[in-house]
Amino acid sequence: MPRQSWYLFFDVSKMSFFKKLTQGVGQMFFTQLKELVELAHAHKQKISDVMLALEIEEQGTDEITIRHHMSEQFTVMEEAVRRGIDQVLPSRGGLIGGDANRLWRHMQTNARQSILGPVASAAMANAMAVSEVNAHMGRIVATPTAGAAGILPGVLVALLDTQEYSRMAVEASLLTAAAIGLVIANSSSISGAAGGCQAEVGSATAMTAAAVVELYGGSPQEAVDAVGLALTNSLGLVCDPVAGLVEVPCIYRNGLHAVTALAAAECAMAGIRNVIPADEVVGAMYDIGNSLPESLRETGLGGLAATPTGRRLRQQILGGS
């Protein structure tokens, strides 16, 4: 499939205007979601624009380079989605493979019986597809991690396929997701070993919810409301991979949390605001992560990994006790 070159559609005069705009902005740095919303409001920008300005400032690169690089990341993300949908890829550990394809075929043959509707089902199948490519040791983009790499591309490719959003707009929303991820990574964690699955799948769900809100034309505050809701619904999620493999439950959590991200975006667009401010939810996630025992932080020792079936599978795959 030929890749659309975004810069062909880009008006150079607008770009120099944007440059002037960002030069006037000065310090764009943000460590809290509240600050991110304030910056966006102060400069009448979207969250993706604030992220772009920060990236220009911090990395000393220009807008074309950044957008081109982001476009390349999205290409890899989309390739992983398509590959996982089209092919039945057995995982290295042998626990999963073919679920994305199964879901996709179900949607094609039973479209009228779809419980979720076409966009959410596609997002769910796409997310599982990327998780399957990942477990097959195929190429993916960590968003923000490999364990949670299905959610953002899963949802964005589903929205791209509705043909209601330009590829350029979808790629720009990756910057929105990045801004949210940066805040969470720096003030809490995106590591399952440090903060549990909430830090990986929870962060990815929150990032995706914000990207969806911006694509749908929501405000920066609404995007951050979606982050608060998405994270609230992910708090406490433990990292308990069976046999220590990024297979079960990772694939289900990616698939089902793609739907959660869409749901959080819908709630926020309806005007629902999380009672606990999003930054405080991020703080709660950090505290919860610190309270988790090591057995529930990516050691493959507790939770689902410690169930009779989990133990039996570990024994089968890795041997030993």
Added chain:
Amino acid sequence: MGADNHRPIKYHSAFDIIGPVMVGPSSSHTAGALRVALMARKLLGHSPREVVFELMGSFAETYRGHGTDRALAAGILGMSADDLRLPDALEIAEKSGLKITFTKASGNLYHPNTVRIIAKSAQDHIEVIGSSLGGGKIEIVEVDAFPVRLSGDRSALVLWHRDQPGFLATVLTAVANEGINVGRLSLERASKGGTALVAIEIDGSYSVSLLDSLAPIREAVLKSRLIMPV
């Protein structure tokens, strides 16, 4: 609670979050592990003949399932995180005559995903401790038992040297003369006048001419490495 506005932060770029492009299955246990090993190779300066990986915390528990063993081997062989040969790295290492051993060690002092790498070549050896922080982000925390802070995200200059007055000033002057901004710096010595190690992370990249301008202190430099981002 989380960070305040003035705390140094670990994740700086949109591509720390939307990235890296990598071979699965785990950004911390595969891509991050690979980058730690790649840094060890660069600090050694050439291909090792023998490597011991001491795995700590979550690395020790799940390394086979996550392909951490393959990723560490790939990194020490000089592959990048998106190299599609990564799944076969152990076999490639074996064919090339590189001896690799994995052991478990107690790692309570470090981040949950940490590895100590002891790499030996015919000429030299190095001991590196590095942690994988999540999302492919890493931190090298010790080199030859000297505490350092190297992210692998930026170019770095690492100098093993003899502790003496004016050494650091000369290095920093040379760096400044190249118009280079220092982002991070770590310095530790074994004893007064003994062996010391300085690690400097910079914005942009070094030119090899930088090493020439260290001529006045050449006598004191035991070993130097210019390291590109991994």
